[in-house]
Amino acid sequence: MSLLDIADLTLSFKGLSGLTEVLHGISLSIAPGEKVALVGESGSGKSVTARIVLGLLQEQKTARIGGTVRFAGQDLAALSPRDREGLRGTEISMIFQDPTSYLNPVFTIGRQFAEVLRRRDPGLARAACEARAIEMLAETAIPDPARVLGSYPFQLSGGMNQRVMIAMALANHPRLLIADEPGTALDVTVQAQTLKLMRQLVDLHETAVLFISHNLGVVREFADRVYVIYRGRIVEDGPTAAVFGDPRHAYTQALMAAVPRITGDGLPDVPEVSEAFLAPKVHHRLRSGRAT
Amino acid sequence: MKRAIRILSRNPLSALGLGLVVLIVLAALLAPWIAPYPDHNGAVVDFLNNNKPPSARNWMGTDLVGRDIFSRILYAYQTSLVLAVVVLAIATPIGTVVGLIAGYLGGWTETILMRVVDVFLSIPPLVLALAMMGVLKPTLTNAMLAVTAMWWPWYARLVYSIARSEREEGYVLAAEVIGAGTTHIAFREILPNCLPAIITKMTLDMGFVIIIASSLSFLGLGVQPPTPDLGSMVAEGANYLPDSWWLTVFPGLAILIAVFGFNLLGDGLRDVLGVDR
Amino acid sequence: MSLLSLDHLSKTFRTAGGPVHAVRDVSLEVKSGECLAIVGESGSGKTTLANMILGILAPSAGEIRFDGQALPARRTATERRRIQFVQQNPLSALNPKRSVGASIRLGLDTYRIGGRAERWPAVEAALEAVGLPGEMRHRAPAALSGGQRQRVGIARALAVEPQLIVLDEPTSALDVLVQARVLRLLDRLRRERGLTYVFITHDLAVVRNIADRIAVFRAGRLIELGETAALFNDPKTDYTRSLIGAVPVVDESELELRTRLAEGP
Numbered sequence: 001m002s003l004l005d006i007a008d009l010t011l012s013f014k015g016l017s018g019l020t021e022v023l024h025g026i027s028l029s030i031a032p033g034e035k036v037a038l039v040g041e042s043g044s045g046k047s048v049t050a051r052i053v054l055g056l057l058q059e060q061k062t063a064r065i066g067g068t069v070r071f072a073g074q075d076l077a078a079l080s081p082r083d084r085e086g087l088r089g090t091e092i093s094m095i096f097q098d099p100t101s102y103l104n105p106v107f108t109i110g111r112q113f114a115e116v117l118r119r120r121d122p123g124l125a126r127a128a129c130e131a132r133a134i135e136m137l138a139e140t141a142i143p144d145p146a147r148v149l150g151s152y153p154f155q156l157s158g159g160m161n162q163r164v165m166i167a168m169a170l171a172n173h174p175r176l177l178i179a180d181e182p183g184t185a186l187d188v189t190v191q192a193q194t195l196k197l198m199r200q201l202v203d204l205h206e207t208a209v210l211f212i213s214h215n216l217g218v219v220r221e222f223a224d225r226v227y228v229i230y231r232g233r234i235v236e237d238g239p240t241a242a243v244f245g246d247p248r249h250a251y252t253q254a255l256m257a258a259v260p261r262i263t264g265d266g267l268p269d270v271p272e273v274s275e276a277f278l279a280p281k282v283h284h285r286l287r288s289g290r291a292t
Numbered sequence: 293m294k295r296a297i298r299i300l301s302r303n304p305l306s307a308l309g310l311g312l313v314v315l316i317v318l319a320a321l322l323a324p325w326i327a328p329y330p331d332h333n334g335a336v337v338d339f340l341n342n343n344k345p346p347s348a349r350n351w352m353g354t355d356l357v358g359r360d361i362f363s364r365i366l367y368a369y370q371t372s373l374v375l376a377v378v379v380l381a382i383a384t385p386i387g388t389v390v391g392l393i394a395g396y397l398g399g400w401t402e403t404i405l406m407r408v409v410d411v412f413l414s415i416p417p418l419v420l421a422l423a424m425m426g427v428l429k430p431t432l433t434n435a436m437l438a439v440t441a442m443w444w445p446w447y448a449r450l451v452y453s454i455a456r457s458e459r460e461e462g463y464v465l466a467a468e469v470i471g472a473g474t475t476h477i478a479f480r481e482i483l484p485n486c487l488p489a490i491i492t493k494m495t496l497d498m499g500f501v502i503i504i505a506s507s508l509s510f511l512g513l514g515v516q517p518p519t520p521d522l523g524s525m526v527a528e529g530a531n532y533l534p535d536s537w538w539l540t541v542f543p544g545l546a547i548l549i550a551v552f553g554f555n556l557l558g559d560g561l562r563d564v565l566g567v568d569r
Numbered sequence: 570m571s572l573l574s575l576d577h578l579s580k581t582f583r584t585a586g587g588p589v590h591a592v593r594d595v596s597l598e599v600k601s602g603e604c605l606a607i608v609g610e611s612g613s614g615k616t617t618l619a620n621m622i623l624g625i626l627a628p629s630a631g632e633i634r635f636d637g638q639a640l641p642a643r644r645t646a647t648e649r650r651r652i653q654f655v656q657q658n659p660l661s662a663l664n665p666k667r668s669v670g671a672s673i674r675l676g677l678d679t680y681r682i683g684g685r686a687e688r689w690p691a692v693e694a695a696l697e698a699v700g701l702p703g704e705m706r707h708r709a710p711a712a713l714s715g716g717q718r719q720r721v722g723i724a725r726a727l728a729v730e731p732q733l734i735v736l737d738e739p740t741s742a743l744d745v746l747v748q749a750r751v752l753r754l755l756d757r758l759r760r761e762r763g764l765t766y767v768f769i770t771h772d773l774a775v776v777r778n779i780a781d782r783i784a785v786f787r788a789g790r791l792i793e794l795g796e797t798a799a800l801f802n803d804p805k806t807d808y809t810r811s812l813i814g815a816v817p818v819v820d821e822s823e824l825e826l827r828t829r830l831a832e833g834p
Contacts, residue, residue, distance in 0.1 A: 041746065042744055187610035188610065188772075188812065192815035214744065220818070257749075260749075260752070260774040261818070261823055262773060262774050262827070265778070267778050269749075272716065272747055462661035463664040466654075469624070469654055470729060480667075487666075
């Protein structure tokens, strides 16, 4: 059974000029412990999908949501706003693009960490919080975790803050982690380390991941399965190796071709838009013997 | 413009503000035609009808010398609006230029100009105006002068803070690299980006200038009799409260409506023009 | 023949926490007509270097020579005109309150290029040269897509007919399909017009395909300089090796190159 099951999800926003449809029926599923990427360009609808899973758009007055989102068998729409909020930070957690702006600059890491831990366990004592936080930070290979707990976010480097955020996101043993363009704001070398670390940790804790990204290279290195999204529609999905090895949808092909290669194959000549990008979805079957 | 009116009218409070402002401006413009007693804006005396409560003949009652209060309020709006418009028409450009130069040039220019502004801002506005009026003769022109003197620094500070942040924007850098002159960058590139905030502040300030001018008149330092003025009317009537309540309540309400209207409209404009402050 | 030469260039900023050496003793030649990439991570000094080349910042020590002539700290209009730039963030680069055309025309007015009547047609020609319709000059920047805005930024730089263009991460804010088009445009314009580029970026995959030579910066110092292909096939420093090793790749052949480099010499 899948942990997250999105079926025929639609989303429109009510604006001055009527309804604008942003998602035109998205279906996506994630099995427990599976790392799934949703890859697309800006405005493709990948980030709003993540926000719906987090239950953040349901409360917005201008948003109209259709279809179903099931998390661990429960229909999110059937839950009360309070119960949906209760899932966040406990069962479902999130890692953002820019760690420094996500962490509050006026509180120490230790205090923010305790707040995260108390979401799951409100009565947790200070010493227990600290012990747990140190344990989690140590897992992310942060040297001297006790010192980091006493620091403010601005005293730490971007890479360090990103590790802190990963530790916080995994502290309550969520079943699903949503990573929205993690590390994009960081230097490439730091980004590479962060992704490697994140991959190790989610494998260790068997956390399922919905990985939102525009960067094909990053997705290829991280995900088990990939969904390619274009203008609010999934155009291709399948195991990472299959989609990258044999992209069949015109849009996926263009996206792949457009990425400059370090082998120096020249500047690719791909169209920015094309009728072919709107072709029906391509689905890659899981090959037998390679079940996930 | 059409879009602006559509957005304004969507928000009921902004629509109310717009409505009140239109009403006040029309009342002031049309005073000579709609006032039941147009000649009561001057030194008219009618002792047979003095200090009368509101009636069908005088909707808001009459004052101590028998003039129709409703008629005088309509004319008082004329005075208030002219005063507010003149004050803002002088204070805004001065403050804008000072703020723009200080904010864009930076360095010594910024330090000197903004210290001057700070000195002005550190004196309570009414005290500054009182001091000026103490030296000058209490006439309408001098009242405007005094209010203007205490008003421009606010615009200097507003424009300064915007110009300072705009200075860091890429388009300013682009203009500098292209080699455009200082005047061009300050007035053609940065100023247009300050205008929404300036216009919003002007609308909000119309109400405040009316209050300050009324306060001066209330203290006997502003508009002089027999010219009708909302502040002086409240002041005159204050001695006869609570018996002759209509002497103060109606002019007071008139001030309230004007300030309220301009403030609601200013808030609405802030949304329309996308000013975040 | 070198068009731009940096001679023992340094920049030190005084801050509350003591002096920060953003650029340390950098000497570099940019040849006429080449695309030289300046690659580095945050804090490498690449942006400070670009700002000194553009004349936005004055060097603390050293000299910048352009076409054989030393450039003073305060440049004249003619000196400015020859070096233009394209910024990273196409949204902030255009004045939101002015039309696209007015932003491009600014340079034409400043240098009195052509008669007054010829300037609007020249603006339209500049837009067409970057693949945008001429009538787009009437539009506000907010009505354009990210890629279109970046093209306008390029048109603005080209309009004053510079010899050298400093490109500061020109495609890093763009989507990958848009980036591909803009990179091709930049490459074509350089060849057609004999322009010289200083291409500042953190993205090695991009420079691999557009630069003739690459200069790698770290903590304000130039640590490696070489022809693009040579630098990728045989990096001389571990730092360059680690930079290439961190690039997320999509192809098997890329992975092979990366693995080979990771193993070291």
